[in-house]
Amino acid sequence: MDRYVELLKKKGLKITPQRLEILRYLDENRIHPNIERIHSDLKKDNPSLSKTTVYNVIDDLTKADLLQILTINRFEILCDFKADPHHHFLCKECKKVYDLDEDFNCHLLEKIRSEGYQVDEVHGYFKGTCRSCLNKREGGK
Amino acid sequence: MDRYVELLKKKGLKITPQRLEILRYLDENRIHPNIERIHSDLKKDNPSLSKTTVYNVIDDLTKADLLQILTINRFEILCDFKADPHHHFLCKECKKVYDLDEDFNCHLLEKIRSEGYQVDEVHGYFKGTCRSCLNKREGGK
DNA sequence: TTCCTATCTTGTAATGGTTACAAGATTGAA
DNA sequence: TTCAATCTTGTAACCATTACAAGATAGGAA
Ligand SMILES: [Mn+2]
Ligand SMILES: [Mn+2]
Ligand SMILES: [Zn+2]
Ligand SMILES: [Zn+2]
Numbered sequence: 001m002d003r004y005v006e007l008l009k010k011k012g013l014k015i016t017p018q019r020l021e022i023l024r025y026l027d028e029n030r031i032h033p034n035i036e037r038i039h040s041d042l043k044k045d046n047p048s049l050s051k052t053t054v055y056n057v058i059d060d061l062t063k064a065d066l067l068q069i070l071t072i073n074r075f076e077i078l079c080d081f082k083a084d085p086h087h088h089f090l091c092k093e094c095k096k097v098y099d100l101d102e103d104f105n106c107h108l109l110e111k112i113r114s115e116g117y118q119v120d121e122v123h124g125y126f127k128g129t130c131r132s133c134l135n136k137r138e139g140g141k
Numbered sequence: 142m143d144r145y146v147e148l149l150k151k152k153g154l155k156i157t158p159q160r161l162e163i164l165r166y167l168d169e170n171r172i173h174p175n176i177e178r179i180h181s182d183l184k185k186d187n188p189s190l191s192k193t194t195v196y197n198v199i200d201d202l203t204k205a206d207l208l209q210i211l212t213i214n215r216f217e218i219l220c221d222f223k224a225d226p227h228h229h230f231l232c233k234e235c236k237k238v239y240d241l242d243e244d245f246n247c248h249l250l251e252k253i254r255s256e257g258y259q260v261d262e263v264h265g266y267f268k269g270t271c272r273s274c275l276n277k278r279e280g281g282k
Numbered sequence: 283t284t285c286c287t288a289t290c291t292t293g294t295a296a297t298g299g300t301t302a303c304a305a306g307a308t309t310g311a312a
Numbered sequence: 313t314t315c316a317a318t319c320t321t322g323t324a325a326c327c328a329t330t331a332c333a334a335g336a337t338a339g340g341a342a
Contacts, residue, residue: 014338016290035328050292055329057291071212071266076328087249089258100253108228109267112241116272117230125212125264126250131257155309157319176299191321196300198320217299 011064021046022057026067026081032088032097034076072097072125087124093133100126152205159190163198167208167222173229173238175217213238213266228265234274241267 004023008015021042026033033041039054058079061067070078072090078097089098113119129137145164149156162183167174174182180195199220202208211219213231219238228241254260270278 014289016338018291048292052293052330053291060290069215071215072264074210074212074215074218077215089253089260092261100249108241108265112230112267116275117267117269118275119230119267119269120233121266121268123213123264123266123268124249125262125266126253126258126260127262127264128258128260134257134259155318157308159320189321193301193322194320201319 007066011066013060013064017046018049018053019057019060021049022054023061023066023081026079030081030099032070032078032080034078036076038079068121070097070125071123072127085122087126089126089128089130091130091133092127093129096130098130100124148207152207154201154205158187159194160198160201162187162190163195164202164207164222167220171222171240173211173219173221175219177217179220209262211238211266212264213268226263228267230267230269230271232271232274233268234270237271239271241265 002020004020004027005015007023008019013019022038025038025042029041035051035054035058038058039049039051042054043049058067058069058077062069065082067082068080070080070088072078072088087100089100090096091098109119109122143161145161145168146156148164149160154160163179166179166183170182176192176195176199179199180190180192183195184190199208199210199218203210206223208223209221211221211229213219213229230239230241231237232239250260250263
Protein backbone atom coordinates (compact mmCIF):
# COMPACT_ATOMS: atom_id res chain seq x y z
CA MET A 1 0.00 0.00 0.00
CA ASP A 2 1.18 3.50 -0.77
CA ARG A 3 3.19 5.03 2.05
CA TYR A 4 1.04 8.17 2.17
CA VAL A 5 -2.24 6.29 2.03
CA GLU A 6 -0.98 4.38 5.03
CA LEU A 7 -0.05 7.54 6.93
CA LEU A 8 -3.48 9.08 6.37
CA LYS A 9 -5.31 5.87 7.28
CA LYS A 10 -3.35 5.54 10.49
CA LYS A 11 -4.60 8.98 11.48
CA GLY A 12 -8.19 8.31 10.49
CA LEU A 13 -8.18 10.86 7.68
CA LYS A 14 -10.00 10.25 4.41
CA ILE A 15 -7.80 9.48 1.43
CA THR A 16 -8.09 12.24 -1.15
CA PRO A 17 -5.85 13.05 -4.10
CA GLN A 18 -5.16 16.52 -2.68
CA ARG A 19 -4.00 15.22 0.68
CA LEU A 20 -1.84 12.57 -0.95
CA GLU A 21 -0.22 15.06 -3.31
CA ILE A 22 0.55 17.59 -0.61
CA LEU A 23 1.95 14.94 1.70
CA ARG A 24 4.13 13.51 -1.05
CA TYR A 25 5.27 16.97 -2.09
CA LEU A 26 6.34 17.89 1.44
CA ASP A 27 8.12 14.58 1.95
CA GLU A 28 10.03 14.90 -1.30
CA ASN A 29 10.76 18.63 -1.00
CA ARG A 30 12.31 19.35 2.36
CA ILE A 31 12.68 23.04 1.63
CA HIS A 32 10.17 24.35 4.19
CA PRO A 33 7.91 25.85 1.51
CA ASN A 34 5.24 28.42 2.25
CA ILE A 35 1.58 28.09 1.22
CA GLU A 36 2.10 30.05 -1.99
CA ARG A 37 4.98 27.81 -3.06
CA ILE A 38 3.12 24.58 -2.31
CA HIS A 39 0.09 25.83 -4.18
CA SER A 40 1.91 27.06 -7.26
CA ASP A 41 4.10 23.96 -7.50
CA LEU A 42 1.22 21.51 -7.22
CA LYS A 43 -1.08 23.54 -9.48
CA LYS A 44 1.16 22.57 -12.39
CA ASP A 45 -0.12 18.99 -12.31
CA ASN A 46 -3.51 19.75 -10.80
CA PRO A 47 -4.76 23.08 -12.14
CA SER A 48 -7.99 22.96 -10.17
CA LEU A 49 -6.23 22.84 -6.81
CA SER A 50 -7.59 25.61 -4.63
CA LYS A 51 -5.46 27.61 -2.26
CA THR A 52 -8.16 27.13 0.34
CA THR A 53 -7.58 23.40 0.03
CA VAL A 54 -3.88 23.87 0.65
CA TYR A 55 -4.71 25.78 3.84
CA ASN A 56 -7.24 23.14 4.88
CA VAL A 57 -4.98 20.18 4.21
CA ILE A 58 -1.99 21.78 5.96
CA ASP A 59 -4.27 22.36 8.91
CA ASP A 60 -5.53 18.76 8.94
CA LEU A 61 -2.07 17.27 8.57
CA THR A 62 -0.67 19.49 11.30
CA LYS A 63 -3.44 18.48 13.69
CA ALA A 64 -2.74 14.83 12.80
CA ASP A 65 0.91 15.45 13.65
CA LEU A 66 2.08 14.49 10.17
CA LEU A 67 3.81 17.80 9.67
CA GLN A 68 4.82 20.86 11.61
CA ILE A 69 4.53 24.55 10.93
CA LEU A 70 7.66 26.54 11.65
CA THR A 71 7.36 29.91 13.36
CA ILE A 72 10.89 30.92 12.50
CA ASN A 73 9.55 34.08 10.91
CA ARG A 74 6.24 35.78 11.36
CA PHE A 75 5.64 36.64 7.74
CA GLU A 76 4.62 33.28 6.36
CA ILE A 77 3.55 29.76 7.17
CA LEU A 78 6.48 27.40 6.53
CA CYS A 79 5.70 23.69 6.39
CA ASP A 80 7.95 20.83 7.36
CA PHE A 81 7.24 17.14 6.84
CA LYS A 82 7.38 15.63 10.29
CA ALA A 83 10.40 13.40 10.50
CA ASP A 84 12.78 13.14 13.42
CA PRO A 85 12.80 16.26 15.57
CA HIS A 86 15.40 18.74 14.34
CA HIS A 87 16.17 22.42 14.41
CA HIS A 88 16.56 25.18 11.88
CA PHE A 89 18.80 27.90 10.60
CA LEU A 90 17.33 30.88 8.76
CA CYS A 91 19.69 32.80 6.51
CA LYS A 92 18.63 36.43 6.66
CA GLU A 93 20.25 37.04 3.30
CA CYS A 94 18.88 34.31 1.00
CA LYS A 95 15.93 33.48 3.31
CA LYS A 96 16.57 29.75 3.00
CA VAL A 97 15.77 27.62 6.03
CA TYR A 98 18.28 24.84 6.64
CA ASP A 99 17.78 21.73 8.76
CA LEU A 100 20.20 21.22 11.63
CA ASP A 101 20.53 17.53 12.26
CA GLU A 102 22.68 17.67 15.32
CA ASP A 103 21.00 16.72 18.57
CA PHE A 104 19.96 19.69 20.59
CA ASN A 105 20.09 20.53 24.23
CA CYS A 106 18.87 17.48 26.07
CA HIS A 107 20.18 19.02 29.25
CA LEU A 108 17.83 21.99 29.29
CA LEU A 109 14.91 19.82 28.22
CA GLU A 110 15.50 17.49 31.16
CA LYS A 111 15.81 20.46 33.48
CA ILE A 112 12.48 21.95 32.41
CA ARG A 113 10.71 18.62 32.70
CA SER A 114 12.16 18.07 36.15
CA GLU A 115 10.70 21.42 37.17
CA GLY A 116 7.24 20.19 36.34
CA TYR A 117 6.60 21.55 32.85
CA GLN A 118 5.01 19.12 30.43
CA VAL A 119 6.96 19.65 27.20
CA ASP A 120 5.28 18.68 23.92
CA GLU A 121 7.35 20.58 21.39
CA VAL A 122 10.95 21.77 21.18
CA HIS A 123 11.81 24.42 18.60
CA GLY A 124 15.32 25.68 18.05
CA TYR A 125 15.83 28.50 15.58
CA PHE A 126 19.18 29.99 14.69
CA LYS A 127 19.37 33.04 12.47
CA GLY A 128 22.27 34.59 10.64
CA THR A 129 24.03 34.18 7.32
CA CYS A 130 24.67 30.86 5.61
CA ARG A 131 28.02 29.77 4.24
CA SER A 132 26.92 30.15 0.65
CA CYS A 133 25.91 33.79 1.20
CA LEU A 134 29.10 34.50 3.14
CA ASN A 135 31.12 33.13 0.24
CA LYS A 136 29.29 35.28 -2.28
CA ARG A 137 29.98 38.29 -0.06
CA GLU A 138 33.70 37.47 -0.05
CA GLY A 139 33.79 36.92 -3.80
CA GLY A 140 31.92 40.12 -4.53
CA LYS A 141 34.30 42.56 -2.91
CA MET B 142 20.20 60.77 33.47
CA ASP B 143 17.17 58.52 33.00
CA ARG B 144 18.11 54.98 32.12
CA TYR B 145 15.81 54.91 29.10
CA VAL B 146 16.92 58.30 27.81
CA GLU B 147 20.41 56.93 27.91
CA LEU B 148 19.47 53.77 26.00
CA LEU B 149 17.80 55.77 23.22
CA LYS B 150 20.66 58.28 23.00
CA LYS B 151 23.20 55.49 22.72
CA LYS B 152 21.31 54.22 19.68
CA GLY B 153 20.92 57.64 18.12
CA LEU B 154 17.15 57.67 18.44
CA LYS B 155 15.26 60.85 19.27
CA ILE B 156 13.89 61.07 22.80
CA THR B 157 10.09 61.10 22.73
CA PRO B 158 7.60 60.45 25.52
CA GLN B 159 6.08 57.55 23.57
CA ARG B 160 9.41 55.77 23.12
CA LEU B 161 10.32 56.28 26.76
CA GLU B 162 6.98 54.98 27.99
CA ILE B 163 7.03 51.88 25.81
CA LEU B 164 10.62 51.10 26.76
CA ARG B 165 9.88 51.53 30.45
CA TYR B 166 6.72 49.46 30.17
CA LEU B 167 8.53 46.56 28.51
CA ASP B 168 11.37 46.69 31.01
CA GLU B 169 9.00 46.67 33.97
CA ASN B 170 6.54 44.13 32.53
CA ARG B 171 8.40 41.05 31.40
CA ILE B 172 5.26 39.29 30.29
CA HIS B 173 5.93 39.25 26.55
CA PRO B 174 2.89 41.41 25.77
CA ASN B 175 1.41 41.72 22.31
CA ILE B 176 0.75 45.02 20.54
CA GLU B 177 -2.86 45.21 21.72
CA ARG B 178 -1.82 44.72 25.35
CA ILE B 179 0.93 47.34 25.20
CA HIS B 180 -1.41 49.80 23.57
CA SER B 181 -4.32 49.32 25.93
CA ASP B 182 -2.14 49.37 29.05
CA LEU B 183 -0.32 52.56 28.08
CA LYS B 184 -3.45 54.28 26.80
CA LYS B 185 -4.64 54.52 30.40
CA ASP B 186 -2.05 57.19 31.18
CA ASN B 187 -1.73 58.57 27.69
CA PRO B 188 -5.15 58.43 25.99
CA SER B 189 -3.87 59.93 22.76
CA LEU B 190 -1.37 57.13 22.14
CA SER B 191 -1.95 55.70 18.70
CA LYS B 192 -1.67 52.02 17.89
CA THR B 193 0.32 53.03 14.82
CA THR B 194 2.85 54.60 17.16
CA VAL B 195 3.14 51.37 19.11
CA TYR B 196 3.87 49.53 15.87
CA ASN B 197 6.38 52.19 14.81
CA VAL B 198 8.19 52.33 18.14
CA ILE B 199 8.39 48.54 18.45
CA ASP B 200 9.87 48.53 14.99
CA ASP B 201 12.43 51.23 15.81
CA LEU B 202 13.45 49.61 19.09
CA THR B 203 13.79 46.20 17.48
CA LYS B 204 16.01 47.59 14.74
CA ALA B 205 18.07 49.32 17.45
CA ASP B 206 18.41 45.97 19.16
CA LEU B 207 16.78 47.23 22.36
CA LEU B 208 14.13 44.55 22.26
CA GLN B 209 13.30 41.37 20.44
CA ILE B 210 10.13 40.07 18.87
CA LEU B 211 9.34 36.45 19.66
CA THR B 212 8.08 34.20 16.90
CA ILE B 213 6.88 31.54 19.29
CA ASN B 214 3.45 31.69 17.72
CA ARG B 215 2.37 33.06 14.40
CA PHE B 216 -0.78 34.77 15.61
CA GLU B 217 0.66 37.84 17.28
CA ILE B 218 3.71 39.98 17.79
CA LEU B 219 5.14 39.32 21.27
CA CYS B 220 7.69 41.80 22.60
CA ASP B 221 10.55 41.12 24.96
CA PHE B 222 12.81 43.73 26.52
CA LYS B 223 16.27 42.79 25.40
CA ALA B 224 18.17 41.57 28.40
CA ASP B 225 20.48 38.58 28.56
CA PRO B 226 19.72 35.97 25.89
CA HIS B 227 17.22 33.45 27.16
CA HIS B 228 14.63 31.01 25.91
CA HIS B 229 10.91 30.55 26.27
CA PHE B 230 8.15 28.18 27.22
CA LEU B 231 4.65 28.66 25.82
CA CYS B 232 1.83 27.05 27.76
CA LYS B 233 -0.76 25.96 25.23
CA GLU B 234 -3.44 26.08 27.89
CA CYS B 235 -3.09 29.51 29.54
CA LYS B 236 -1.03 30.96 26.65
CA LYS B 237 1.49 32.48 29.05
CA VAL B 238 5.08 32.68 27.83
CA TYR B 239 7.64 31.94 30.53
CA ASP B 240 11.33 32.82 30.48
CA LEU B 241 13.79 29.96 30.77
CA ASP B 242 16.91 31.24 32.42
CA GLU B 243 19.04 28.15 32.11
CA ASP B 244 21.85 28.33 29.59
CA PHE B 245 21.03 26.64 26.36
CA ASN B 246 22.93 24.38 24.05
CA CYS B 247 26.33 25.90 23.64
CA HIS B 248 27.46 22.67 22.03
CA LEU B 249 25.21 22.89 18.99
CA LEU B 250 25.91 26.59 18.62
CA GLU B 251 29.66 25.91 18.49
CA LYS B 252 29.08 23.11 16.00
CA ILE B 253 27.10 25.32 13.63
CA ARG B 254 29.64 28.12 13.84
CA SER B 255 32.47 25.69 13.17
CA GLU B 256 30.64 24.62 10.01
CA GLY B 257 30.81 28.15 8.70
CA TYR B 258 27.41 29.59 9.54
CA GLN B 259 27.44 33.11 10.96
CA VAL B 260 24.94 32.96 13.83
CA ASP B 261 23.36 36.23 14.96
CA GLU B 262 20.33 34.99 16.89
CA VAL B 263 19.49 31.89 18.89
CA HIS B 264 15.84 31.20 19.66
CA GLY B 265 14.71 28.29 21.76
CA TYR B 266 10.99 27.70 22.15
CA PHE B 267 9.45 24.94 24.21
CA LYS B 268 5.72 24.34 24.11
CA GLY B 269 3.47 22.34 26.37
CA THR B 270 1.59 22.81 29.62
CA CYS B 271 2.87 24.79 32.58
CA ARG B 272 2.89 23.54 36.15
CA SER B 273 0.10 25.84 37.20
CA CYS B 274 -2.23 24.54 34.49
CA LEU B 275 -1.27 20.93 35.24
CA ASN B 276 -2.15 21.52 38.89
CA LYS B 277 -5.53 23.00 38.00
CA ARG B 278 -6.18 19.97 35.82
CA GLU B 279 -5.40 17.64 38.73
CA GLY B 280 -7.53 19.62 41.15
CA GLY B 281 -10.46 19.79 38.78
CA LYS B 282 -11.02 16.10 38.27
C1' DT C 283 -22.07 -3.20 -6.71
C1' DT C 284 -25.05 0.46 -5.40
C1' DC C 285 -26.60 3.79 -2.13
C1' DC C 286 -26.23 7.33 1.14
C1' DT C 287 -24.29 10.42 4.33
C1' DA C 288 -20.42 12.51 6.30
C1' DT C 289 -16.70 14.76 4.82
C1' DC C 290 -13.94 17.24 1.49
C1' DT C 291 -12.90 20.60 -2.21
C1' DT C 292 -13.61 24.77 -4.34
C1' DG C 293 -14.59 29.80 -5.34
C1' DT C 294 -16.00 33.79 -3.38
C1' DA C 295 -16.74 36.93 0.26
C1' DA C 296 -15.51 38.66 4.80
C1' DT C 297 -12.16 39.52 8.33
C1' DG C 298 -8.76 41.89 10.83
C1' DG C 299 -3.96 42.61 11.95
C1' DT C 300 -0.50 45.25 9.83
C1' DT C 301 1.27 48.81 6.81
C1' DA C 302 1.10 53.11 3.87
C1' DC C 303 0.28 57.67 3.78
C1' DA C 304 -0.22 62.68 4.67
C1' DA C 305 -0.90 66.42 7.85
C1' DG C 306 0.35 68.48 11.90
C1' DA C 307 3.48 68.32 16.15
C1' DT C 308 7.90 67.73 18.28
C1' DT C 309 12.83 67.31 18.77
C1' DG C 310 17.36 68.89 18.93
C1' DA C 311 21.14 71.05 16.56
C1' DA C 312 22.67 75.48 15.03
C1' DT D 313 15.01 81.33 18.88
C1' DT D 314 14.81 79.12 14.39
C1' DC D 315 14.09 75.44 11.30
C1' DA D 316 14.61 71.07 9.01
C1' DA D 317 14.43 66.41 10.04
C1' DT D 318 11.96 63.25 12.34
C1' DC D 319 8.01 61.62 14.93
C1' DT D 320 3.05 60.94 16.10
C1' DT D 321 -1.50 60.38 14.81
C1' DG D 322 -5.84 59.03 12.33
C1' DT D 323 -7.48 57.22 8.29
C1' DA D 324 -7.34 54.44 4.40
C1' DA D 325 -5.45 50.53 1.93
C1' DC D 326 -3.58 46.05 1.86
C1' DC D 327 -3.49 41.25 1.72
C1' DA D 328 -2.82 36.77 4.00
C1' DT D 329 -5.89 33.99 6.26
C1' DT D 330 -10.47 32.40 7.46
C1' DA D 331 -15.59 31.75 6.94
C1' DC D 332 -19.04 30.16 4.28
C1' DA D 333 -22.11 27.61 1.09
C1' DA D 334 -22.71 24.72 -2.86
C1' DG D 335 -21.39 20.92 -5.31
C1' DA D 336 -18.22 16.67 -5.45
C1' DT D 337 -16.15 12.65 -3.34
C1' DA D 338 -15.01 8.85 -0.15
C1' DG D 339 -16.02 4.87 1.98
C1' DG D 340 -19.04 2.13 5.00
C1' DA D 341 -23.45 -0.39 4.88
C1' DA D 342 -26.67 -3.14 2.58
MN1 LIG E 1 13.05 21.02 8.86
MN1 LIG F 1 11.69 36.60 27.54
ZN1 LIG G 1 22.07 32.45 2.62
ZN1 LIG H 1 -0.47 27.32 31.73
